[in-house]
Amino acid sequence: MEIKKKKRQFKINVYAVIVGVLLALYALSIFFALGWGFITSLKYRTDFEGGNYMGLPNMEHWHKIADLVGSLKPGDELYERYSNFTHLFGNYANAIARISVLDHAKYYTGFNLDIYVDRMANGSFFGIITNTLLYVGGTALFATLAPCIAGYLCAKFKFKFSGIVCTFVLFVMAMPLVGNTTAMLTLLKRLSLYDTIYGMWITHCSFANSYFLIFLACFKGLSNTYAEAAQIDGASYWKVMWQIYVPLASKIFSTIFLLQVVAQYNNYTTSMYYLPTYPTLSYAIWKIQFSGVFNSKPELLATSLMLSLPMLIIFVIFKNKLMGNISLGGVKE
């Protein structure tokens, strides 16, 4: 019996050790990539290109540039070129100063596709930040609100149309639609919603996704007695929904909203397809990789890591919420 027990223990350990080692290697690779990327982003160009690939930043390179800038006057060509590179975070300062998207969008819009538009992108750093905030905030909010409202209506108002809506959502989710981007582009151009932030808000008002099912299950699980009590006290349907049930689902709502914020912030293709003159930060930085604006690797890495920083902060603060076990029964915490 004892031998058997020992054998079992040994097998358990083998599995745990093998997978544990693999996971440790995985964690190490992530830390190495992020750590190496961050340390390299702190190096001056000549430091990295001179062969310091793995070491810590050599401050002499930064000091040299700081001395050079100190000997120049504002307005000089060299001063303008090097004024950001006077400290360890010079690549980051330079990235903020020089991130821009100078796209020129030309397209036809209007119902008959006969209105010609030729517009420059709102692509300065502050323009990009404004676009990003409006795009991410708006789309995340509407992409959470739409399934929440639809889920509530289908859960609390039982008639045939609710069943049709549920079947429709399941059908859309299972249907492998390919190449529908061009149809969406055409529709948006015909409705003059193309290249507008509010157009993106409207297109994200969709409930045909798994979040609808999560809200549906959540609202189905909430007792109807709350609504009955409120209605006896004279509350309207509107009040019952917004002042009773939506607050009760606030945990799920905020989790889905955060997931949407992360997804929309990291998504560069939507801006690329639908918002040519409203570049978001993700799109701007993706584009910079190929534009040659930053020709050194430390500068490119600084730009990229700068993009990740806000989401990293959100992740650290809301780690448990983001990783909450969303299931059809709600969020298990």
Added chain:
Amino acid sequence: MAFSKYDFIDGVGNVSSFAGFDNFSFVLNKLFSSSLIGMFRDTFIMYAVLLFVAMPIGMFFSFYIYKKFMFSEFFRVILFLPQVLSAVAMTTIYKTLTNDLVMMYTGIDGGLLGGYGSVVTMITIIFYTLWMGFGANILLYYGAMSGINDSIIEACHLDGCNVIKEFFYVILPSIYPTITTFILIDIAGIFTNQMNLHTFYGQKPLPEGINGTIGYYLVKQTQHSDFVYLENGPWSYSQLSALGVLITVVTVPVSLIVRTLMEKFGPSED
């Protein structure tokens, strides 16, 4: 859209008209005459890796976390981290490591992303997809495993099951519906997944020997397409829609057949 074509008329704009099956014949001609066949090959290779490598590894990792082995909570956070980090940022770091750094050390132009032939390039790209791709799947497998009744696990232990047997005889059959869902989602996305190729290469040509995936081709074409098709230019909206319709027509029955087969021949919880 797939059955229409657009002509630009001065002073009127883009005028659409019925195109019959012209767009479909255009797409079919391209399919059998160009590198699109190679793209299908690359798409299936990458899909096979996702299905037969990423999915089992993801399940093993989730099981480790589910069993609460050493540092499981820490690993859960680390596995989810790439989901939060920008793909643009991570590709830049990965590209610098595998391309520029290797190039600087070895002097071979292109590094692992083009300097050692198409097989190494393909492996490097696939490795990145695996490396970054665990995130949400791990959480969903873990969620499914957490839903298994503890008494079943206890009964399994009383019958003398070790961890491996527990995984194959209890956990896998119990989370089989989740596995089926993942496989169906993967099939649905097989032709839309650009496998990070667009993030890596943008509009630059792919290294020699790499054809790219259909998803990558769709993204690249759509980025520059317009209503009217110009000879040797990017495909028009209508032609891309026709390609989408053709692929959907193939994918829908495949999804249904796979679903039916998995339900019929899959393990039961009993």
